[in-house]
Amino acid sequence: MSTDRSIVLFDLFGVVARHQRPGALGKMAARCHTPTDAFTTAYWACRPPYDAGQQSAPEYWTAVLRRLSLSVDADTIEELRLTDIDSWSRIDEPMVAYAQSLRDVAEVALLSNIPSDHADAFLAAQPWLHHLDHVAFSGKIKAAKPAPAAFHHCVVAMRAAPADFLFVDDREENVRAAQAMGMNGHVFTDRDELAAVIDAWLPTRGLTWS
Known part of the structure; x- marks a missing residue:
């Protein structure tokens, strides 16, 4: 009809x-002192609930950092969040x-x-x-x-x-x-x-x- x-x-x-700015994931990985491949895997594996509005930005980035066995702090989360937004701008x-x-x-x-x-x-x-x-x-x-x-x-x-x-x-x-x-x-x-x-x-x- x-x-x-x-x-x-x-x-x-x-x-x-x-699409995402080239090198952005590498920049975020460097901020976390972790290999780009590992960071990229965690970044995308945790993404669906964030994309679908089921998680806030802090919740998403906390999940990414914990998956990488990294410490979680507000300053790191905010820096990653802003870098991520810019990478898709x-x-x-x-x-x-x-x-x-x-x-x-x-x-x-x-x-x-x-x-x-x-x-x-x-x-x-x-x-x-x-x-x-x-x-x-x-x-x-x-x-x-x-x-x-x-x-x-x-x-x-x-x-x-x-x-x-x-x-x-x-x-x-x-x-x-x-x-x-x-x-x-x-x-x-x-x-x-x-x-x-x-x-x-x-x-x-x-x-x-x-």
């Missing part, structure tokens, strides 16, 4: 924002401009796996996010992709039908999860390919470029 709306739902990192300017341009012909929304404190920093630094039709951050909605609840949130919040959405993500497992919910999906590789997909999709929605 569709309500005949056209909603392009973007992932953030790897689509309209850059880069956007892809051409993709941001393209996403904004789509609002002439479609609704544009965003669904990102990002902890709550990261989301606050991103919203403060990137005012264009406030002009989208809906923004959903996993740490705020308490659900992270590819969990169905993350996609369901967008459907309910936008009062739309799953078929109204074209979900764009650089991770195939997330696109497949969206498709399982009844959304259209595209695995992002580059802007030109995405533009061709959207150009082909919009006419099926009864819309044309102005």
Whole structure:
């Protein structure tokens, strides 16, 4: 079932924002005087509850440090937290401009796996996010992709039908999860390919470029 709306739902990192800054994990590992490989393993192993809003930043970093058998103190946690936020702060300017341009012909929304404190920093630094039709951050909605609840949130919040959405993500497992919910999906590789997909999709929605 569709309500005949056209909603392009973007992932953030790897689509309209850059992936983590190169060398950031090594910098954080050095701060902890631990090997980068061990730090990286702990960083990602402890991440899911933090991304899904089930842990605060101090709780997440405490889990990381304890997994590495390191002492836990507030100063270390705050330094790691701020370095981590900075490492995920880069956007892809051409993709941001393209996403904004789509609002002439479609609704544009965003669904990102990002902890709550990261989301606050991103919203403060990137005012264009406030002009989208809906923004959903996993740490705020308490659900992270590819969990169905993350996609369901967008459907309910936008009062739309799953078929109204074209979900764009650089991770195939997330696109497949969206498709399982009844959304259209595209695995992002580059802007030109995405533009061709959207150009082909919009006419099926009864819309044309102005």
